[in-house]
Amino acid sequence: xxxxxxxxxxxxxxxxxxxxxxxxILETHxxxxxxxxxxGVLARVIGLFSGRGYNIESLTxxxxxxxxxxxxxxxxTTGTPSVIxxxxxxxxxxxxxxxxxxxxxxGPSVERELAMVKVVSSGESRxxxxxxxxxxxxxxxxxxxxxxxxxxxxxxxxxxxxxxxxTPLGLVDVARTGVAAISRGL
Amino acid sequence: xxxxxxxxQMVIQALKxxxxxxxxxxxxxxVLPIYDEIFQQSDIKHILxxxxxxxxxxxxxxxxxxxxxxxxxxxxxxxxxxxxxxMTDALMDSIPMVVLTGQVPTFMIGSDAFQEADTVxxxxxxxxxxxxxxxxxxxxxxxHQAFHIATSGRPGPVLIDIPKxxxxxxxxxxxxxxxxIDHYNPQRRGDLDAITELVELIEKAERPVLYTGGGVINSGxxxxxxxxxxxxxxxxxxxxxxxxxGSYPASxxxxxxxxxxxxxxxxNLSMHGCDLLINIGARFDxxxxxxxxxxxxxSKKAHIDIDASSINKVISVDIPILGDVACVLEDLLKIxxxxxxxxxxxxxxxxxxxxxxxxxxxxxSYKNSDTIIKPQYALERLEFLxxxxxxxxxxxxxxxxxxxxxQYLGFEDPHRWMTSGGLGTMGYGVPASVGVQVxxxxxxxxxxxxxxxxxxxxxxxxxxxxxxxxxxxxxxNNERLGMVRQWQELLHxxxxxxxxxxxxxxxxxxxxxxxxxxxxxxxPKKLDDAIIEMLDYDGPVIFDCLVxxxxxxxxxIPSGKAHNEMLMGDDKTENxxxxxxxxxx
Ligand SMILES: Cc1cc2nc3c(=O)[nH]c(=O)nc-3n(C[C@H](O)[C@H](O)[C@H](O)COP(=O)(O)OP(=O)(O)OC[C@H]3O[C@@H](n4cnc5c(N)ncnc54)[C@H](O)[C@@H]3O)c2cc1C
Ligand SMILES: Cc1ncc(C[n+]2csc(CCOP(=O)(O)OP(=O)(O)O)c2C)c(N)n1
Numbered sequence: 001x002x003x004x005x006x007x008x009x010x011x012x013x014x015x016x017x018x019x020x021x022x023x024x025i026l027e028t029h030x031x032x033x034x035x036x037x038x039x040g041v042l043a044r045v046i047g048l049f050s051g052r053g054y055n056i057e058s059l060t061x062x063x064x065x066x067x068x069x070x071x072x073x074x075x076x077t078t079g080t081p082s083v084i085x086x087x088x089x090x091x092x093x094x095x096x097x098x099x100x101x102x103x104x105x106x107g108p109s110v111e112r113e114l115a116m117v118k119v120v121s122s123g124e125s126r127x128x129x130x131x132x133x134x135x136x137x138x139x140x141x142x143x144x145x146x147x148x149x150x151x152x153x154x155x156x157x158x159x160x161x162x163x164x165x166x167t168p169l170g171l172v173d174v175a176r177t178g179v180a181a182i183s184r185g186l
Numbered sequence: 187x188x189x190x191x192x193x194x195q196m197v198i199q200a201l202k203x204x205x206x207x208x209x210x211x212x213x214x215x216x217v218l219p220i221y222d223e224i225f226q227q228s229d230i231k232h233i234l235x236x237x238x239x240x241x242x243x244x245x246x247x248x249x250x251x252x253x254x255x256x257x258x259x260x261x262x263x264x265x266x267x268x269x270x271x272x273m274t275d276a277l278m279d280s281i282p283m284v285v286l287t288g289q290v291p292t293f294m295i296g297s298d299a300f301q302e303a304d305t306v307x308x309x310x311x312x313x314x315x316x317x318x319x320x321x322x323x324x325x326x327x328x329x330h331q332a333f334h335i336a337t338s339g340r341p342g343p344v345l346i347d348i349p350k351x352x353x354x355x356x357x358x359x360x361x362x363x364x365x366x367i368d369h370y371n372p373q374r375r376g377d378l379d380a381i382t383e384l385v386e387l388i389e390k391a392e393r394p395v396l397y398t399g400g401g402v403i404n405s406g407x408x409x410x411x412x413x414x415x416x417x418x419x420x421x422x423x424x425x426x427x428x429x430x431x432g433s434y435p436a437s438x439x440x441x442x443x444x445x446x447x448x449x450x451x452x453x454n455l456s457m458h459g460c461d462l463l464i465n466i467g468a469r470f471d472x473x474x475x476x477x478x479x480x481x482x483x484x485s486k487k488a489h490i491d492i493d494a495s496s497i498n499k500v501i502s503v504d505i506p507i508l509g510d511v512a513c514v515l516e517d518l519l520k521i522x523x524x525x526x527x528x529x530x531x532x533x534x535x536x537x538x539x540x541x542x543x544x545x546x547x548x549x550x551s552y553k554n555s556d557t558i559i560k561p562q563y564a565l566e567r568l569e570f571l572x573x574x575x576x577x578x579x580x581x582x583x584x585x586x587x588x589x590x591x592x593q594y595l596g597f598e599d600p601h602r603w604m605t606s607g608g609l610g611t612m613g614y615g616v617p618a619s620v621g622v623q624v625x626x627x628x629x630x631x632x633x634x635x636x637x638x639x640x641x642x643x644x645x646x647x648x649x650x651x652x653x654x655x656x657x658x659x660x661x662x663n664n665e666r667l668g669m670v671r672q673w674q675e676l677l678h679x680x681x682x683x684x685x686x687x688x689x690x691x692x693x694x695x696x697x698x699x700x701x702x703x704x705x706x707x708x709x710p711k712k713l714d715d716a717i718i719e720m721l722d723y724d725g726p727v728i729f730d731c732l733v734x735x736x737x738x739x740x741x742x743i744p745s746g747k748a749h750n751e752m753l754m755g756d757d758k759t760e761n762x763x764x765x766x767x768x769x770x771x
Binding site: 039040043044047051082085086089090092093094095096098 | 306307310311314315318335339340369370493494495497498499502
């Protein structure tokens with residue numbers, strides 16, 4: 001298939017020329033979307049996903065460029081290759097969207113999520129929870145005689161693994177930020 | 187020098203700077219300051235509709251028939267919610283429209299104030315973009331941006347919600363030329379490598395077909411001119427969607443008629459059998475493709491579209507070309523000519539003899555009657571009696587009559603055919619005919635209607651009489667929700683659940699009540715005279731044409747079937763649609 005040049009959006013390395021778009025295999029992509037930081041912009045993006053039946057696995061948003069008033073929304077989504085292309089095109093045509101980057105296909109990137117995990121336990125479980133947290137390089141940000149709050153940063157998979165190990169050790173609550181991602185290198 | 191003025195004055199100033207001559211609107215508490223300014227000037231004409239939905243469809247009719255954006259002004263709350271259908275309609279059909287709504291004052295937003303509605307929230311999915319303007323200083327620039335966005339790239343409706351305190355407050359006016367139109371500048375020129383690739387296919391194609399759509403009309407008159415040149419020079423056959431009718435003349439020798447669910451036999455079989463399909467400003471709508479995996483199975487496909495999200499959305503194509511139709515066709519013709527105007531002309535003549543055999547099937551023939559007016563006959567007579575009018579504009583409602591109008595009327599130029607395609611909004615036609623007639627004083631404007639659709643926005647007859655708009659309402663009255671009845675016949679065992687038009691008004695008396703002329707006709711022998719009487723009357727007419735009640739609209743590609751599995755008027759229609767087709771709309 002020919003390269004379809006989008007004014008806004010993915011680079012030449014994008015899925016347009018690399019993927020077999022007729023495949024039914026679900027892929028997970030991390031998109032970085034630069035938007036005007038104006039009222040309702042998040043509702044627009046979320047409305048696009050819910051209205052057209054696309055998945056959102058994770059979504060984070062914050063203003064990242066205070067001078068031009070731009071926010072960066074990081075969305076992790078799944079779909080077939082053709083759905084992913086459609087999602088990017090639908091995002092790119094929105095007036096409030098300046099740029100769409102598909103970090104999954106635009107070369108290597110790093111993804112991180114922050115989680116806070118509350119564990120209530122005593123005795124051997126409490127000791128085990130603390131030991132496990134050290135292995136994961138989590139830090140203790142709050143403690144009482146019967147509880148810990150751990151703070152952990154890592155890939156979503158690392159956090160999943162941590163949560164799984166903490167469950168039998170008295171896990172009562174988890175707060176996760178969702179994924180922030182950025183491309184590697186220059 | 188910067189000018190200071192109130193928000194309400196800014197609205198009028200900005201509209202003037204944008205060249206607006208007409209607003210379709212309806213007043214209310216939250217827009218009174220703007221109405222006060224309208225009262226004090228005479229450059230912009232305000233057309234008082236009878237319902238805000240009417241304002242939006244009138245603006246669509248105005249826009250589609252002029253190529254300029256339609257402008258709507260309504261109040262907060264119910265005024266805004268009544269405009270939602272028209273905005274959705276304009277979004278689906280890519281019609282440029284700017285809607286201004288009043289809003290409760292900023293300090294009352296969120297308090298469930300009188301006539302407060304979350305207008306930007308409600309209209310976010312049915313506009314191309316929308317704004318709530320909270321500072322008077324930003325109002326004029328926002329209006330200029332709104333016009334830019336409504337009219338550039340793929341056109342569409344935009345909305346500006348203006349709180350009442352912002353209309354009263356004073357601020358600095360920003361000129362049109364000084365307004366930032368930001369980063370929104372969709373690419374118009376296509377990629378030359380892709381265009382060259384398409385030229386190579388054009389040179390070799392044995393069975394090509396051009397599939398054109400509303401994008402040609404959106405692109406402007408030059409696009410139609412270039413399209414005509416392309417057809418003339420290559421001798422390629424051409425078909426169009428419902429939305430693209432008129433971009434190539436119906437009298438042109440390469441014209442195959444409309445394609446799709448109710449398209450012609452020759453158009454659909456050409457799509458099915460072609461080896462090169464060139465989509466020019468159409469969006470592979472489901473009324474066109476039928477079942478996807480049997481759609482045009484043997485062709486290379488090219489798609490020229492200004493919206494990247496239209497490309498590869500439903501049908502994946504070999505040559506995507508992102509750009510404006512006129513720009514791309516210009517480059518395409520240049521490149522093709524520079525390589526020596528080549529086509530595979532011998533093979534194309536063979537292709538034409540095949541197509542001519544399909545044409546001989548005469549798919550639009552129907553059984554006429556001496557005693558009952560067939561709807562097809564009524565439209566053939568209307569076509570005969572009006573086609574030479576230099577300024578004829580047709581609007582329609584939605585249903586069988588709409589499809590028959592597309593089949594039996596011929597359009598020679600773009601901007602002459604206004605219909606609700608994507609949303610299929612019954613009630614579109616009456617207000618649209620108002621908007622078209624407002625834009626074209628001496629045009630012959632005819633709304634082809636079914637009686638059920640017509641009733642949905644018939645209040646706009648009042649607008650017709652008030653402004654002396656001589657638009658003609660040509661109602662093909664079958665006393666049925668005909669299109670629904672047809673589907674019930676084909677799909678639901680002839681169980682005609684609620685598809686009757688009961689308790690219809692006497693349309694002649696209704697016309698008189700509105701101050702218009704009423705004509706009724708039920709005899710095919712008297713039809714011509716009755717139509718001439720309608721055309722000769724200098725004023726609005728409601729024509730109640732009593733037609734055959736159970737006529738079906740054919741050809742028809744049943745849901746879930748392919749282009750080569752069309753039902754024709756003479757086929758047995760029982761069980762024509764399988765259970766998998768029945769779930770589709
Ligand atoms: C009862 C009923 C039955 C129907 N049956 C049929 C039928 O049998 N046949 C049929 O054809 N339709 C039918 N329709 C209409 C159908 O639903 C669609 O509205 C229609 O087919 C879409 O037309 P289109 O593809 O030309 O797209 P449009 O909706 O007109 O979209 C235009 C396309 O062109 C692009 N574009 C816009 N501006 C430009 C530009 N400047 N340059 C390049 N590209 C541009 C847009 O991005 C878009 O992709 C029916 C509707 C109803 C209500
Ligand atoms: C607002 C709206 N409601 C319902 C429909 C579904 N619908 C499509 S065609 C039709 C019947 C139209 O009847 P009529 O206007 O009499 O036209 P006919 O088909 O008889 O020519 C209906 C109900 C619609 N398109 N729009």
